[in-house]
Amino acid sequence: MQTIFVTGTDTNVGKTYVACLLIRKLRAAGLATGAYKPVCSGAEFDAAGRPFWSDIVALRSAAGAELPLDLICPQRFLAAAAPNVAAEMEGLTVSNDLLLSGFAAWTTRGDVLIVEGAGGVFCPLSDQITVLDLATQIQAPVIVVAANRLGVISHTRLTVDRLRQSGLDVAAVILNEAQVTDSADPAISTNSSQLSHWIPDVAILHVAFRGEAIRILHHGQALTNAFLQRIVETT
Numbered sequence: 402m403q404t405i406f407v408t409g410t411d412t413n414v415g416k417t418y419v420a421c422l423l424i425r426k427l428r429a430a431g432l433a434t435g436a437y438k439p440v441c442s443g444a445e446f447d448a449a450g451r452p453f454w455s456d457i458v459a460l461r462s463a464a465g466a467e468l469p470l471d472l473i474c475p476q477r478f479l480a481a482a483a484p485n486v487a488a489e490m491e492g493l494t495v496s497n498d499l500l501l502s503g504f505a506a507w508t509t510r511g512d513v514l515i516v517e518g519a520g521g522v523f524c525p526l527s528d529q530i531t532v533l534d535l536a537t538q539i540q541a542p543v544i545v546v547a548a549n550r551l552g553v554i555s556h557t558r559l560t561v562d563r564l565r566q567s568g569l570d571v572a573a574v575i576l577n578e579a580q581v582t583d584s585a586d587p588a589i590s591t592n593s594s595q596l597s598h599w600i601p602d603v604a605i606l607h608v609a610f611r612g613e614a615i616r617i618l619h620h621g622q623a624l625t626n627a628f629l630q631r632i633v634e635t636t
Contacts, residue, residue, distance in 0.1 A: 402435075402508055404541035405572065405628065408518040408532055408564075410556035414548040415577040417456045419608060420517040421463035422615065423544075426632035428465060433511030435468075436460035439500045439535060440476040440519065440526050442487035452479060460517065475503040485525045495527035500535055513628055516541065522560055533567060542572035542626055547596075548579040549607075551588040554595050561600055571603050572626040576618070578610035593618045606633060 405423065409416040420436065427434040438460060444452035457474045464473070476495055478487035488495050507514045516539065518524070518532040525531050536543060543564055547557045553576070561571050576593055596605050597619040604624040607616050616634045617624060624630055 402511055402514050403628065404504075404514045404516060404539060405626075406516045406518065406536045406539060406541045406543045406569075407546060408522055408536065408543060408560070409546040410521055410548070410553065410560050412520045412524075413579065414546050415579040415608070416517055416546045417459055418579075418611075419544070419546045419575055419577055420515050421459050422608065422613065423632070424460070424463040424515050425613075426615065427513050427515075427628060428463075430631045432513050432628070432631075434464065434513045434515065435507050435511050436464045436473050436515050436517070437504055437507055438474040438517045438519075439503060440478070440484040440495055441474045442478040442484045442519070443481035444477070444479045452477075456517070472503075472506060475499050483525050484519060485528050488527075495530075497527050497530055500526060500530060501538060504539060522563055533563065536564070536569060537567045540569070542570045544572055544629075545574045546577055547574055549576045549589055549592055550579070551586075553588075553592050554599065557596055558599055561603060573604040573606050573624065573629060574600070575606045575608055575615065577608045578612070580610065604629075 407416055407420045424434045424436055441454045444454055446452055461473055480487040480490045485495050522533040523531050545560050547553045564571050593605055605618045607618050614634050
């Protein structure tokens with residue numbers, strides 16, 4: 402099984418939406434595709450008072466099978482805080498071993514595994530391990546999800562630079578319309594060209610607000626990841 406690690410420049414940039422879109426696209430291309438979120442915090446509650454995590458529900462639905470919750474996300478905590486903090490609020494700790502063994506449980510289950518991190522690359526998953534640490538241990542190509550808004554140029558460059566300093570391959574940046582945007586906004590209308598200018602060796606892709614297509618924005622940039630080549634639209 403091949404792996405793609407999805408991270409973001411920050412929280413609330415649309416990582417889960419993009420991760421689910423990737424899973425659906427890969428499955429439509431005929432690839433058995435799984436979903437793994439090493440740890441999740443921030444539960445909601447149904448009418449009966451039972452907790453659920455919307456990210457996990459979305460990933461499970463995208464994978465198209467009634468997969469066990471523990472397979473998709475083996476460590477789940479209630480508070481809307483960094484996972485290690487949310488765990489501490491319940492008198493628990495995040496298991497470093499389970500972060501990796503949960504990933505290993507997928508190794509013979511399909512063609513592709515989409516791993517979705519939490520927050521940005523320095524978000525703590527446990528008291529010892531950040532998203533970046535886990536990505537470095539997994540050593541998979543990384544997709545960086547960035548919300549198309551003011552500030553994304555700096556946030557994206559910092560994220561890409563730090564991933565590369567850790568020896569990771571940045572397969573693409575996906576500029577995501579995380580909310581309805583004003584096309585006349587000069588930042589929003591120029592972010593893609595600025596990202597292409599400052600990180601010319603990374604493919605800049607785009608997902609419209611609640612869109613179902615992943616498009617390449619600048620055709621001079623090489624899209625080298627074989628799985629992305631199968632699902633990214635070039636028109």
